[in-house]
Amino acid sequence: MTLADVKPGQSGKIVKIQITGALKRRLMDMGVVAGTVVRVEKVAPLGDPLEVQIKSYQLSLRKAEADKIEVEAVR
Amino acid sequence: MIIEEEKNKSGQGAASNHRASFVIAVAGNPNAGKSTLINAMAGARLQVGNWPGVTVEKKSAEFEYEGRRIILVDLPGTYSLSPYSQEEVIARDYLVHERPDVIINVVDATNLERNLYFTLQLLELEIPLIVALNMYDEAGQKGFRIDTAKMASMLGCAVVPTVATRREGVDRLIETAVEFAESSNRREMMAVSYGEDIEKAVRSIVEDMKQHGAELVNHGPSRWQALKIIETDEIVLDEMGISADDNFLKQATHHLSKAHGEDLETLLADTRYALAAGLTREALKKPETRKRELTERIDAIVLNRYLGIPIFLFFMWLIFKLTFDIAGPFTEWFDAVISGPLTHWSAAVMTLAGAPDWAISLVTEGVIAGVGAVLIFLPPIFAMMFFITFLEGSGYMARAAFVMDRMMHAIGLHGKSFIPLLLGFGCNVPAVYATRTLENPRDKALTALLIPLMSCGARLPVYLLFVGVFFSAYAGTVLWSLYILGIILAVMVGWIFKKTLFRGEAPVFIMELPPYRMPTMTSLLIHTWEKGKHYLIKAGTFILAITICIWFGLNLPWGVESKRDSYLGHIGQAAAPVFAPLGFGTWEAASSLITGVIAKEIVVSTMGEVYTPKDGDDKEKNAPSVSEELKQIGVSFVGAVGKAVGNVFSTFGIATISMEEEEGTESLKTAIKKNFTPLSAYAFMAFVLLYVPCFIVLVAMRHEFGTWKWAGVTIAYQSVLAWTVSFIIYQGGTLIGIG
Numbered sequence: 142m143t144l145a146d147v148k149p150g151q152s153g154k155i156v157k158i159q160i161t162g163a164l165k166r167r168l169m170d171m172g173v174v175a176g177t178v179v180r181v182e183k184v185a186p187l188g189d190p191l192e193v194q195i196k197s198y199q200l201s202l203r204k205a206e207a208d209k210i211e212v213e214a215v216r
Numbered sequence: 217m218i219i220e221e222e223k224n225k226s227g228q229g230a231a232s233n234h235r236a237s238f239v240i241a242v243a244g245n246p247n248a249g250k251s252t253l254i255n256a257m258a259g260a261r262l263q264v265g266n267w268p269g270v271t272v273e274k275k276s277a278e279f280e281y282e283g284r285r286i287i288l289v290d291l292p293g294t295y296s297l298s299p300y301s302q303e304e305v306i307a308r309d310y311l312v313h314e315r316p317d318v319i320i321n322v323v324d325a326t327n328l329e330r331n332l333y334f335t336l337q338l339l340e341l342e343i344p345l346i347v348a349l350n351m352y353d354e355a356g357q358k359g360f361r362i363d364t365a366k367m368a369s370m371l372g373c374a375v376v377p378t379v380a381t382r383r384e385g386v387d388r389l390i391e392t393a394v395e396f397a398e399s400s401n402r403r404e405m406m407a408v409s410y411g412e413d414i415e416k417a418v419r420s421i422v423e424d425m426k427q428h429g430a431e432l433v434n435h436g437p438s439r440w441q442a443l444k445i446i447e448t449d450e451i452v453l454d455e456m457g458i459s460a461d462d463n464f465l466k467q468a469t470h471h472l473s474k475a476h477g478e479d480l481e482t483l484l485a486d487t488r489y490a491l492a493a494g495l496t497r498e499a500l501k502k503p504e505t506r507k508r509e510l511t512e513r514i515d516a517i518v519l520n521r522y523l524g525i526p527i528f529l530f531f532m533w534l535i536f537k538l539t540f541d542i543a544g545p546f547t548e549w550f551d552a553v554i555s556g557p558l559t560h561w562s563a564a565v566m567t568l569a570g571a572p573d574w575a576i577s578l579v580t581e582g583v584i585a586g587v588g589a590v591l592i593f594l595p596p597i598f599a600m601m602f603f604i605t606f607l608e609g610s611g612y613m614a615r616a617a618f619v620m621d622r623m624m625h626a627i628g629l630h631g632k633s634f635i636p637l638l639l640g641f642g643c644n645v646p647a648v649y650a651t652r653t654l655e656n657p658r659d660k661a662l663t664a665l666l667i668p669l670m671s672c673g674a675r676l677p678v679y680l681l682f683v684g685v686f687f688s689a690y691a692g693t694v695l696w697s698l699y700i701l702g703i704i705l706a707v708m709v710g711w712i713f714k715k716t717l718f719r720g721e722a723p724v725f726i727m728e729l730p731p732y733r734m735p736t737m738t739s740l741l742i743h744t745w746e747k748g749k750h751y752l753i754k755a756g757t758f759i760l761a762i763t764i765c766i767w768f769g770l771n772l773p774w775g776v777e778s779k780r781d782s783y784l785g786h787i788g789q790a791a792a793p794v795f796a797p798l799g800f801g802t803w804e805a806a807s808s809l810i811t812g813v814i815a816k817e818i819v820v821s822t823m824g825e826v827y828t829p830k831d832g833d834d835k836e837k838n839a840p841s842v843s844e845e846l847k848q849i850g851v852s853f854v855g856a857v858g859k860a861v862g863n864v865f866s867t868f869g870i871a872t873i874s875m876e877e878e879e880g881t882e883s884l885k886t887a888i889k890k891n892f893t894p895l896s897a898y899a900f901m902a903f904v905l906l907y908v909p910c911f912i913v914l915v916a917m918r919h920e921f922g923t924w925k926w927a928g929v930t931i932a933y934q935s936v937l938a939w940t941v942s943f944i945i946y947q948g949g950t951l952i953g954i955g
Binding site: 158163164165166167168169170172174175176177182183184185186187188189190192196197198199200202203205206 | 295296298300327329330333481482485486489511515519520521522524525614618619621622623625724725726727728729730731
């Protein structure tokens with residue numbers, strides 16, 4: 142399951158980032174690190190990007206990137 | 217470069233307790249309130265310039281503090297010392313290479329964990345560090361209790377709570393910075409440990425580096441270097457002259473990678489975040505039950521699935537209206553004062569002094585007209601900067617990008633590109649400046665290239681003249697078709713540029729949505745004023761010079777009776793055949809297009825001059841007295857203020873394109889009817905829409921990007937586009953028999 146599959150209002154715990162290089166680095170710098178719980182808040186009106194809550198702030202990223210972030214469901 | 221010299225000077229006296237001068241760098245995450253804090257610390261002493269070689273804004277200030285000279289340098293907001301954007305590279309390079317005497321790290325007290333992640337990286341630089349725990353009041357309102365003493369002892373640095381918007385804590389911050397710069401006690405900074413495994417690897421790399429000799433050691437503190445080697449940070453490795461598959465590197469990280477299996481960059485990021493989380497847990501007490509915050513409540517509406525776009529469009533409409541409604545009366549006032557009293561006073565004074573005709577003409581039609589050309593753009597630039605700064609400072613700009621990203625992404629742009637493009641419909645000049653909100657140079661350039669395709673207000677008089685002559689029955693439809701043509705072409709050109717000029721560069725969209733905050737009036741005004749001032753000085757000089765050159769072009773060789781015989785007229789005659797396949801291959805049309813480069817509405821007045829030569833009787837009107845005119849300038853200024861205020865209140869009234877303004881005299885209309893057909897008139901309007909923007913837009917591009925490159929690309933692609941489109945319209949129309 143990836144972050145792109147998580148429905149708004151639900152959360153996921155990050156398992157692995159399937160991205161490499163500078164982009165992965167940037168995601169990690171923004172707090173997207175393994176073990177962190179992410180809650181999907183909203184999908185933009187036109188269907189992309191997503192708004193998620195992570196490390197108690199709001200982050201927005203496109204589905205293309207979210208799809209490469211592996212998560213496991215949390216309740 | 218004054219700053220560097222100062223730093224070197226101060227560096228020599230580092231051992232002494234009372235130092236003459238030193239450098240304080242202010243660093244922190246974006247949206248932590250860094251700008252506001254800098255404004256509060258520096259006040260009116262703040263200087264805004266650019267970082268060398270790039271167009272990223274650099275703010276700095278120099279001031280006296282109890283007999284010492286302090287140089288304050290604001291670094292662009294950054295999330296990490298492993299840079300990603302142009303801004304972050306600047307911040308990183310400055311900290312690593314210039315090594316300021318003290319770093320003030322602005323930390324958002326409401327978002328400790330992510331901010332502390334950066335703090336931990338700053339600590340590795342082993343430069344005395346002070347954490348400015350900003351927005352302390354907001355954290356308090358949320359029920360956060362932060363143990364600053366505990367935080368300070370855990371981090372091994374000073375922690376000063378601040379509320380930048382109210383100047384609270386700012387004096388203590390400066391005091392502490394001075395204290396830190398002067399004390400030689402820097403040992404305690406090593407308080408944070410990354411765990412035995414990593415620390416052991418660090419120690420062994422440091423040992424190895426010492427054996428390798430000096431060339432490895434001179435690029436920052438050795439512990440920091442060792443950490444960067446473990447992370448395989450390409451910039452640091454490059455600076456040290458180590459390649460990524462170097463044996464030294466493999467040996468150094470061998471043990472760690474064996475033990476942890478994954479890439480070590482991830483290991484270190486995880487470790488730092490775990491530390492930041494631990495520090496946050498220790499120092500921060502959050503209330504048990506969390507209130508639904510204001511930001512969430514606003515976003516529930518503003519980013520709503522159905523309301524999001526209508527609300528965004530409403531805000532954009534509002535800003536567009538306010539920008540041009542407030543600026544409009546002042547632009548008219550500048551125009552009236554300059555072309556009226558100022559022009560004939562100068563003429564009168566020069567006549568009295570016995571100046572020759574050509575000199576009077578040069579001053580009034582060259583210099584004063586040039587000054588006028590600079591000043592009339594000042595009101596919209598001020599107004600636009602004010603609203604854009606408000607959008608950014610309030611946090612809505614990020615939402616605008618969020619809402620529009622899907623659509624703009626389709627043509628290779630960023631969500632934020634929408635706003636500059638929209639402003640382009642009012643005036644392309646402030647729109648070019650509005651590309652400032654785009655952080656990525658690629659997005660910024662691509663957006664600026666498309667702005668001239670947005671039909672600005674100055675093109676409207678040209679359309680109105682031709683529509684009035686040929687298409688009065690369906691004026692609205694024809695006008696709209698031109699605006700739509702511009703938009704469709706922008707989408708196409710954007711797509712082509714994405715596939716050609718900007719191929720292979722596809723920046724991603726990873727953006728913080730900061731909490732909504734009310735920007736302070738001071739910081740809004742400082743930004744607005746700085747932008748306007750820069751435009752006046754930097755762009756103004758160019759604009760003035762070019763206006764004077766054009767004057768020479770229109771008036772040389774001296775004594776020309778008709779504009780046809782001037783240099784520009786000759787160029788017009790020579791250029792005419794180029795326009796023949798488009799249906800308007802006359803020297804009159806060509807000349808007006810050439811002068812239209814000054815400002816597109818000048819196409820109309822040039823046509824008036826070349827099609828209907830003046831009899832010369834309109835010059836001598838009853839000249840009003842100087843005192844009457846002075847009074848009139850004052851009265852009309854008050855009138856402009858009144859009108860601007862009135863416009864703000866009437867914004868909610870019905871907005872329509874004012875058609876009552878009669879453009880052009882009857883004789884000009886007759887001449888145009890004789891020289892154009894409806895088809896060639898439409899081709900001409902399309903050409904005016906698409907051909908090179910006025911030179912002020914080009915100067916603005918030069919000013920904003922620090923290079924003529926993008927202005928050049930604009931000239932090239934627009935010339936080709938305008939000619940091709942007009943050709944298709946005219947020849948296609950002729951083929952199907954509309955001509």
